[in-house]
Amino acid sequence: MTSGGDPASAERRASLYDRASRLARFGAWECDLATERLTWTAGVHAIFDYPTDLPLERRATLGFYLDESRRDMERMRAEAIRSGQGFVIDARIRTYRGEDRWMRLSVEAEIEGGRVVRIFGGKQDITADRAALERFKAMAERDALTGLPNRAVFDARYKAVVDDTLHHGFVSALLLIDLDRFKPINDRFGHLAGDACLCETAMRLRRVLGGVPGGASLIARIGGDEFAVLLPAPLGRARIGRILDRAAAELRRPFVWNGIRLDMACSIGVTLVSPLAGRRATALFAEADSALYAAKAAGPNSIAFFGEEATPLRDRLRAG
Template identity: 55%
Template sequence: MKEDPAASVLPDEVRVRLYDQALNDARIGAWECDLETERLSWTSGVYDIFGYPVGNPLRRTSIVDLYVDESRRNMELARAEVIRSGRPVTLDTEIRTCRGERRWMRLSINAAREGGRPARIFGSKQDVTSDRQAIESLRQQAETDPLTGLANRALFQVRYREIVNDALNHGFASALVLIDLDGFKELNDTLGHLAGDACLCEVAQRLRRAFHDAGLVGRLGGDEFVIILRAPTHPARIAHVLQQTVAMLSRPLFWNGCHLEISASIGAALVGRPHRRRIAELFAEADLALYEAKAAGRNRAHLFGDEGQSRAA
C-alpha cells in the first residue's frame, strides 16, 4: 500500500511551531535592524537570551549597553564591516542580561541591500554560555595545578614568553624565582601525604597573597614553586624581597592539631634587558642560585646576577 504523500505534509502552523520550538531548544533567536530607523525586531529566543521583557520597547542604545565593554567594541566593528562590505560575520560576544547575569552569545550579522545600498542587517543570536564554560573548565584543568590552583609548568612557560615579549609593557619582568621547600620529604614521610598537601596549599596561598602583583606564580611539581617578578627591578631590592619571602614562608603551619615547621630555599636569576636570553638559561642560573642557598644551610635565598655572581639574601 502506497503512502499518501499529502499525509506527510505538515500544516503551516505546525511547521512554524516545530521550527520555533527547535530554535528555542537550541537557544537561538533571529533579529533584524532597519538601518534607516535603527528599529530592532526580535524573535522570542533573543528576548530569552537577554532576559528582556517581551513587549518592552527595543531601543538599540539600551541593548548595546548590555554588551560587556570589549564585546561591545568588537560587535560595533563587526557591524560596521558588514554594512561596508556586505560580507557576513560571526563572532562570540559577552553580555549582561537585564537581570545582571553574564552570558556568552554567538552573534551572526548579515546585510540586505536595496537599490545597491544596505537597507537592513539581520542574523541570529545563540546562547553559548554552557559551551564557553565547558571550554574554560577544560582550559583551567590543562593550565592549573589541581592541588594548589597555581599555574602549572606548561602555563608558566607560555606566560613567561608572553610577559617578556609584551611590547606594550616593555617586557616588564625583572627576575625568575625558584622556591624549594626544606625538609618536605621528611614531613611527608612522618605525617603522611595529607599533611604534605596541606603544607603545599598553605605555601601556595602565602605566595599568592605576597606576590599578587607578580607576572605569575606557579607550581612546577612536588615542592617546587616558581615566580616571575615584575618589580622591583634593582638587584638589591630584589634580594630584599627574597629575604622577606624566606621569613614569610618559615612561619609555622598548624594542621590537624599538629605544629608543622616549614621553611624554603630560594634561588633567583635576573631577567635583564633586552630580553634575549632563553628561559632554559634563566632556569639554569636560578637553579644554581637555589643550590647555593641549600648548600649554605637552607632557609635562605641567593640571587644570581647578570655579572655571574650570586648574592646572599
C-alpha cells in the same frame, strides 16, 4: 495530512518554533537597512529578557552590548554591509533585567541590485558553554593541589614578561624555590602530609609575595616541591633581598597538621632580570636554577643570587 498552506497549521508551526527556540536559547532576527527596522523572534526576546510589548529600536538594543563587544560587533557589521560577507561573533551582553550573558551572533547579508539591503541571522545564548569552557581552561592551567598556575602556564607567561622587561628597561627577579624537608616529611608522615606542606607553601607565597608593590607578576608550582616566582618591576637588588628574607622567614615557620608539627624549610635561587644584561628567558632560568643549586648546597633556608655566595637565613638575620 494538513496542507502546508493551512493558516492554522502555519500558526502551530510558528508556535512550535517559538517554544523550541526558547528551550534552545536561540532566536532569529533581521534588520532592514533602509529603515533600521528590527524584527526579533521570541527566542531573541528571551535571550535579552526584553518584553515583547516594548518598542524594538536598534539604538536602544545596542545598549545591551558591553563596550568591547559593541565596538567589535559594530565594526564587523559595517564590513558585512560593505562587502556582503557574513560573520559570527561571541558577544557579552547585559540583559534588560541586568543579567550578564554571552551570546553568539550570526549575521548574513541579503543583496539586491548589487548592494546589501537587509541583514539577518541568529542569536544564541552561550553563557553556559562559556562558563564550562572557563572551568575546563582553569583546570588545564592550574595545579590541582595548590590552585597555582602550572608549569605550562608559567613558561608561557614568564617568557612574555621577561621579553617585555628586556625591551622596556624594567628590573625584576626570577625566583626558584625548593622545599628542603619535603621528602623526609613525605616518607615519615605520608603523602597527605606532603600535600599539606605544598598547600601551606602556596598560601604563604601568595601572602608574602603577592603583597609586594605591584603584586607578584606570577607565582606557580612548576614541579613536585618546586615553585617559581617572577617579581614585578621595578625592584632593586637590595629591596629584592629584603623581600626574600621575609619570604624565607615565613616559609620556614612550622605548622601543625593533624596534631603533628611539620618543620618547613626552603632554598631560594634568584637571578635579576635586567635589560642591561641582554639575557633571554632560557638563560635567565638556567641562572636561577644554578643559584638554587648553590642555595641548597649552603643548607636549609638559604638564598643565593646568581653570581653571589649563598647565605643561610640565620646569617642574614644576624647581619641585619
